[in-house]
Amino acid sequence: MALGPALLSMASAAQVRSGSPGNVVISSANGLRACQRAMEVLRQGGDTLDAVIAGVNINEEDPEDNSVGYGGLPNEDGVVELDASVMHGPTRRAGSVAALRNIKYPSRVARLVMERSDHIMLVGEGALRFAKAHGFQEENLLTDKSRIAWLVWKANLRDSEGHSNWSDGLDAPVSKPSAQLRQMFPEVDESLLAWAVEVATRPPTGTITCLALNAKGEMSGVTTTSGLAWKIPGRVGDSPIIGAGLYVDQEVGAAGSTGRGEENIRTVGAHTIVENMRHGMPPKEACLDVLKRISRNYDQDLTRLARFDIVFYALRKDGAYASASLWSGRRQREAVSTRKFAVNDGGESRLEDCAFLYERK
Numbered sequence: 001m002a003l004g005p006a007l008l009s010m011a012s013a014a015q016v017r018s019g020s021p022g023n024v025v026i027s028s029a030n031g032l033r034a035c036q037r038a039m040e041v042l043r044q045g046g047d048t049l050d051a052v053i054a055g056v057n058i059n060e061e062d063p064e065d066n067s068v069g070y071g072g073l074p075n076e077d078g079v080v081e082l083d084a085s086v087m088h089g090p091t092r093r094a095g096s097v098a099a100l101r102n103i104k105y106p107s108r109v110a111r112l113v114m115e116r117s118d119h120i121m122l123v124g125e126g127a128l129r130f131a132k133a134h135g136f137q138e139e140n141l142l143t144d145k146s147r148i149a150w151l152v153w154k155a156n157l158r159d160s161e162g163h164s165n166w167s168d169g170l171d172a173p174v175s176k177p178s179a180q181l182r183q184m185f186p187e188v189d190e191s192l193l194a195w196a197v198e199v200a201t202r203p204p205t206g207t208i209t210c211l212a213l214n215a216k217g218e219m220s221g222v223t224t225t226s227g228l229a230w231k232i233p234g235r236v237g238d239s240p241i242i243g244a245g246l247y248v249d250q251e252v253g254a255a256g257s258t259g260r261g262e263e264n265i266r267t268v269g270a271h272t273i274v275e276n277m278r279h280g281m282p283p284k285e286a287c288l289d290v291l292k293r294i295s296r297n298y299d300q301d302l303t304r305l306a307r308f309d310i311v312f313y314a315l316r317k318d319g320a321y322a323s324a325s326l327w328s329g330r331r332q333r334e335a336v337s338t339r340k341f342a343v344n345d346g347g348e349s350r351l352e353d354c355a356f357l358y359e360r361k
């Protein structure tokens, strides 16, 4: 009996693959366009690392993606600091940069670290000098939108009297914080202000990870991010840490992560997932196992675990793939939206549901 399209899609999600898998790209939910572009590169016979980097460059240059590259939310000083890593399966090489300022495409710099240095990771000033030595131009990565969100965050930092040095509450008191914000930003529209308040009070850790497999069985991956919003300058998350935010083993598969990097670094999530798959776990179970380790680090205390989320993505060498998050979804005002991830296995990119460890009520 032939499987219809819906059942075929379920079969892939259920990690059943046989024969030559063909080209497969997966990424975090912000990567629909990234998967599409990566698939185009693969279709033209391009290398898997070229494909994933071309894909995530879309997010790195998109001012509307506030978790990656240009337009990313800044550190506590209002400076955008970027982290990225790449791994190339066929040559088993890796490169990464961390706390890189003023360069829009950290994934490309990470690749240059891999290809044109005898090192794997460069950080901060050294990474910037390395990028400039290779012709990258410095530019301001802080968009007006991100700057306003940063100012809202600063105005929200108040002492026990409710006073903030970054708002005019003493000279010209207003009764409600929302009225104060309106007074501070008269030119900013309501939806932008509401978004700024949301990210100021719940600092996001966005990120994009993108993993690719081509018809020859070659694999690569990239993870790139502006990291945790309002972080202490110099904070490095999981994205540039080989084995945490990204790991590729040409013989087994690839894994990446988005979400709260500190939890991932403590479990070396991507490497653990690839090792789990090496020992026979299907991609979904391999991801869930790491989420269980994270939960164990908090003694399964759901109150503390509810304060963050983290998502893993796994692509096995035979084309089977999965993604799993700690929580079933994100709370957005009253509703909980189901976590998704992006997939392209030859047609249009689509979103599929993530598996999850705990259901968000």
Ligand code: GLY
Pocket (backbone or CB within 6 Å): 205, 206, 207, 225, 226, 227, 228, 236, 237, 238, 239, 257, 258, 259, 260, 261, 262
């Ligand atoms: N996963 C992104 C970060 O924590 O920086």
